[in-house]
Every structure is written in C-alpha cells, then in structure tokens.
Amino acid sequence: MTDTVDDVDLPYDEDEASQQEKIQALEDKLEILESQNEEMRDKLLDANAENNKYQQKLERLTHENKKLKQSPLFVATVQEMTDEGVIIKQHGNNQEALTEVTDEMREEIEPDARVAVNNSLSIVKTLSSETDVRARVMEVTESPEVSYEDIGGLEEQMQEVRETVEMPLEKPEMFDDVGIDPPSGVLLYGPPGTGKTMLAKAVANQTNATFIKMAGSELVHKFIGEGAKLVRDLFKVAREHEPAVIFIDEIDAIAAKRTESKTSGDAEVQRTMMQLLSEMDGFEDRGEIRIIAATNRFDMLDRAILRPGRFDRLIEVPKPNQEGREIIFEIHTRGMNVADDVDFAELATEAEEASGADVKAICTEAGMFAIRDERTEIQMEDFLGAWEKVQAESDETQEVSKTFA
Numbered sequence: 001m002t003d004t005v006d007d008v009d010l011p012y013d014e015d016e017a018s019q020q021e022k023i024q025a026l027e028d029k030l031e032i033l034e035s036q037n038e039e040m041r042d043k044l045l046d047a048n049a050e051n052n053k054y055q056q057k058l059e060r061l062t063h064e065n066k067k068l069k070q071s072p073l074f075v076a077t078v079q080e081m082t083d084e085g086v087i088i089k090q091h092g093n094n095q096e097a098l099t100e101v102t103d104e105m106r107e108e109i110e111p112d113a114r115v116a117v118n119n120s121l122s123i124v125k126t127l128s129s130e131t132d133v134r135a136r137v138m139e140v141t142e143s144p145e146v147s148y149e150d151i152g153g154l155e156e157q158m159q160e161v162r163e164t165v166e167m168p169l170e171k172p173e174m175f176d177d178v179g180i181d182p183p184s185g186v187l188l189y190g191p192p193g194t195g196k197t198m199l200a201k202a203v204a205n206q207t208n209a210t211f212i213k214m215a216g217s218e219l220v221h222k223f224i225g226e227g228a229k230l231v232r233d234l235f236k237v238a239r240e241h242e243p244a245v246i247f248i249d250e251i252d253a254i255a256a257k258r259t260e261s262k263t264s265g266d267a268e269v270q271r272t273m274m275q276l277l278s279e280m281d282g283f284e285d286r287g288e289i290r291i292i293a294a295t296n297r298f299d300m301l302d303r304a305i306l307r308p309g310r311f312d313r314l315i316e317v318p319k320p321n322q323e324g325r326e327i328i329f330e331i332h333t334r335g336m337n338v339a340d341d342v343d344f345a346e347l348a349t350e351a352e353e354a355s356g357a358d359v360k361a362i363c364t365e366a367g368m369f370a371i372r373d374e375r376t377e378i379q380m381e382d383f384l385g386a387w388e389k390v391q392a393e394s395d396e397t398q399e400v401s402k403t404f405a
Contacts, residue, residue, distance in 0.1 A: 071118060071119050073116040073117065073118055073124055074090055074091070074116070074117050074118075074121075075090075075091045075114060075115075075116060075117075075127065076088040076089060076090045076091060076114075076115055076116075076117045076121075076123075077089050077091065077112060077113070077114055077115070078109050078110065078111055078112065078113045078114075078115060079096065079111065080111060081106070081109075081110070081111060082098075084098060084100075085098050085099055085100040085101065086098070086099055086100075086101050086106070086109065086123065088115065088117065088121065088123070090117065090121070097121040099117070099121050099122055099123060100122075101123050105123060105126075108126050109123070109126055113126060113127075114126070114127040114128070115127060144201040144202075144204050144205055145205070146198055146201035146202050146205055147202055147205050147206065148202045148206070149331075150198070150202070150331060151195055151198050151199065151202060151331075151356075152320065152324055152327030152328040152330070152331050152356070153195075153320035153321065153323065153324020153325065153327055153328055153356070154194075154195055154199065154317060154320075154324070157188075157195075157199065157315050157316075157317055158199065158202070160186070160313055160315050161186055161188075161199055161203060161292070161313075161315065162203075163183070164182075164183040164185075164186040164290070164312065164313045165186065165203050165207065165245060165290045165292060166203065166206060166207055167182070168182030168183070168288075168290065169207060169208075169209050169243045169245075169288065169290065170207075183312035183313055184280070184281075184290065184291065184309065184310070184311075184312055185280065185290065185291035185292070185293070185310055185311040185312060185313070186290075186291070186292050186293075186311060186312070186313040186314075186315055187251070187292075187293045187294075187295070187306070187311040187313070187314050187315065188200075188292065188293070188294045188295075188315050188317050189294070189295050189296070189298035189314065189315070189316055189317065190296070190298075190316055190317035190318050190319075191296065191318070191319055191355060192296050192355070192357070193355035193356055193357025193358060194317045194318060194319055194320070194355050194356055194357075195317055195356045196249075196294040196317050197249060197294060198356075199292075199317070200213070200247045200249075200292050200294065203245060203247075203292065204245070204247070207245060209242075209243040209244055209245050209288075209290075210238065210241035210242075210243070210244040210245070211244070211245050211247065212234065212237065212238055212244060212245070212246045212247065213246075213247045213249070214234065214246075214247070214248055214249070215248075215249045215250050215253070216248055216249065216250040216251045216252065216253030216254045216255070217250060217253045218230075219231060219253070219254045219272050219276075220253060220254060220268075220269060220272065226268075227254070227268060227269070227271065227272030227275070228271050228272050228274070228275035230272075231272060231275040231276050231279060232275060232279065234246065235279045235289070238289045239287055239289065242287050242288040242289065243288035243289070243290075244288070244289050244290075245289075245290045245291075245292060246289060246290070246291050246292070247291075247292045247293070247294075248291070248292070248293040248294070249293075249294050250294070250295060250296075251293040251294065251295050251301070251305075252295045252296070252297045252300045252301060253269075254269055254272050254273050254276065255273050255276070255301050255302055255305045256269070256300045256301065256302065257300060257301070257302045257303075258270055258273075258302055273302065273305070276305070277304055277305060277310065280305075280309075280310045281309040281310045291311070293311065319353070319354070319355050319356075320354075320355070320356055320359075322348050322349065322352075323348075324356075325347075325348035325351060325354060325359060326344045326345055326347075326348040328356050328359045328360075329344040329347055329348060329359055329362075329363070330344055332359060332360050332363040333363055333378075336363065336367060336378055337376055337377050337378060338377070338378050339377045339378060339379045339380065341379060341380045342378070342379065342380045342383060343380065346380075347362075347380075347383050347384075347387070350384065350387060351387050354387070354390070358390055358394075361386075361390050362383060362386045362387050362390055363383075363386075364386075365385075365386035365389055365390060366378050366382035366383045366385070366386040367382075368386075369382040369385055369386060370382055
C-alpha cells in the first residue's frame with residue numbers, strides 16, 4: 001500500500017520555508033494522491049467484474065427457478081380437426097380431449113401432428129417429428145472400407161446379392177421391360193464367420209443408396225411398444241432417404257418362431273416381429289427400400305418372415321471350399337511380408353474346417369509369431385502353427401460352451 005498524504009512529513013517549517021520548498025512539498029503530495037487514485041481505480045474495476053459475475057449467476061438461478069415453478073407440458077397427438085375444436089390424445093394414458101385453438105394455431109397443426117399441452121389440455125406449441133433418434137443414428141454416413149474384391153469364395157452369393165439389391169436400384173428399367181417386380185429382400189444364413197456381414201458391408205460400399213444398419217438385439221426393449229415403434233421409425237427414416245438399404249444383423253433375435261409363452265418379454269418380442277412383418281409386406285408400399293438380413297440360426301426363424309414378398313432370396317453362405325480358402329488366404333496376406341516358401345494351396349488343404357474368419361485369424365496369428373521371433377518375414381511354419389492355435393482355441397471355446405449349456 002502506498003503511503004498516504006498524512007504519512008508524509010513536510011520538509012519545511014510553515015513559517016520559515018521558502019517558496020520553492022513549498023512547491024516541492026505540494027508536488028510530492030500530488031504524486032501520492034495520483035498513486036492512491038490509480039489503486040482505487042483498479043479496485044473499482046475488480047469490484048465491477050466480480051459484481052457482473054454474481055449478477056450473471058443470479059440471473060441464471062432466477063431463470064432456473066422460474067422454469068422449476070412452471071407447470072410441466074404433456075405430449076399429445078392431434079386425432080381430428082373439427083369445427084368445435086381439435087381432438088387430441090395424450091400420450092401415456094391415451095386420454096382423449098376436445099380443446100379449442102386459435103386460428104393461427106389451427107393453420108400450424110394437422111392430424112397426427114405432435115403437440116405440447118398444459119394441465120388444462122390446451123395446446124401450447126407444436127412439436128417436431130417423433131422419429132426416434134436411435135433410428136437416425138443407424139444411418140451409415142461413411143462407406144465401409146470393404147469391397148467385393150475383399151471377399152473370397154462367395155462368387156455365387158455375391159452375384160445373387162447384387163441382383164437382389166444393387167440392380168433394382170441402378171437399373172430399374174430392366175425389371176420394367178421384363179414386367180416383373182424386383183426382389184425386395186435377401187436373407188443371408190450360414191455358420192458364424194462365413195462372410196455374411198462382409199457381404200452387407202460390400203453392398204454399402206458399392207451402392208449410392210442410403211445404408212441403414214442395425215442388430216436384431218437393438219429392437220428388443222423391455223417397455224411395451226418400444227421395439228415396434230423403433231421399427232416404424234427405422235422404415236420412416238429409410239422412406240425419407242430413398243433409395244435405401246436396411247441391413248438387419250442377427251435377425252433371429254426378433255424373428256424367432258412364435259410360441260405359446262405368456263411372458264411379457266416374449267410377447268413384446270413378438271409384437272416387434274409383427275411390426276417388422278407389416279413394414280416389410282403390409283398395406284403401405286415399401287417404396288425403393290431393399291432389405292438385407294443375416295442370421296446364424298436359420299432353423300429358429302418364423303416361417304412368416306421367410307415367405308416370398310418379405311425375403312425373396314434365401315442365400316446360404318457356407319464355409320469356403322478348398323479353392324475359396326486359398327483365395328481368402330491370398331486376400332488377407334496381400335499387405336503382409338510373406339516368405340517364398342508359403343504355399344496357400346497347402347494351407348487351404350490343412351485348414352479344412354476353417355471359415356473365412358478363421359483364415360483371417362490364422363494370418364494375424366502367423367504375423368504375431370514372426371514378431372515374437374523378431375522377424376519381418378512370415379514363414380510357412382508360422383501359418384501352420386497359427387492354424388493349430390486357432391483350432392485349439394476353437395475346441396476350448398466349444399468345451400466351455402458345453403459346460404455352461
């Protein structure tokens with residue numbers, strides 16, 4: 001803190017000091033006063049900044065307090081527009097009510113519109129479309145880095161998928177010329193790891209249509225009607241972005257054979273399947289939407305979902321044969337530093353029961369063997385050792401599964 005004026009002793013006697021000494025003393029006092037004034041100005045600026053901060057906090061808390069005191073709004077759907085008013089149905093309790101609206105509000109709403117109502121069921125404002133955000137995030141915005149060249153041993157299956165999905169979108173006039181409706185859906189079935197999902201990824205990479213992916217388990221919900229609603233919203237998003245391709249992986253999660261089970265969980269899964277059947281082949285035209293589904297448990301599927309009109313093509317994706325395994329080995333080793341002694345034909349013969357996923361695992365494991373030995377080149381013995389390890393892990397997994405079965 002700077003000395004105050006009172007702390008400064010005058011360097012002269014009031015009676016005997018000369019004029020010059022008096023002027024110097026006054027200048028010293030003036031300098032002290034200016035210094036004090038600067039300090040007070042800085043303190044004032046700090047106080048104003050602190051005051052503004054607390055003022056903003058007060059305004060925010062006041063706004064939040066006001067919102068907490070307001071009555072909540074309820075979501076309702078407009079059922080009918082009449083001369084007496086608007087008939088609405090409140091969500092949750094399905095209560096219907098007749099309410100009056102202004103002419104301006106009447107122009108903004110229409111049947112099936114979502115609105116917010118207060119405690120007296122008066123319409124306060126309109127709401128945006130009800131499409132579930134979960135359905136929108138399933139849209140694939142970036143194409144997967146998988147092409148048909150990355151899939152080996154499935155030439156016949158690839159041809160059928162392209163005829164069912166790509167051709168109707170790219171060359172619809174061919175079907176018009178022949179006078180037939182294009183296939184609407186394809187179901188891929190077969191053992192795990194045979195390339196069903198990779199086929200769908202290749203379609204997403206090749207086609208310019210909107211690609212929407214989901215797993216069957218994502219449609220299973222504990223609340224009544226949630227799964228069916230998500231199915232409706234999923235197809236609504238597809239219609240908004242036609243042409244579109246919907247890929248449903250592990251469809252057996254919601255399309256298993258119907259039973260006499262009375263549990264609420266099974267009943268909800270069946271309601272979801274009913275909605276899926278309706279969307280796939282109901283009264284409403286599906287439009288330019290193609291469906292690809294995949295499952296490892298074809299035997300579990302309900303017959304209703306397998307009939308023509310829903311899935312016109314049922315394509316089995318088996319484990320690759322000798323030639324297919326050789327091609328898959330070549331595909332997965334394209335970027336690998338492989339020794340000259342590696343014989344893919346011999347590897348394909350050795351790995352007789354391997355699926356496409358197993359072959360990929362063998363290539364990865366062989367590379368790990370080379371890294372472990374501090375080598376940059378992968379040798380034939382690495383691949384053979386990798387196949388033995390993959391086999392052992394597969395056998396161990398099966399044993400564990402039997403134990404817990």
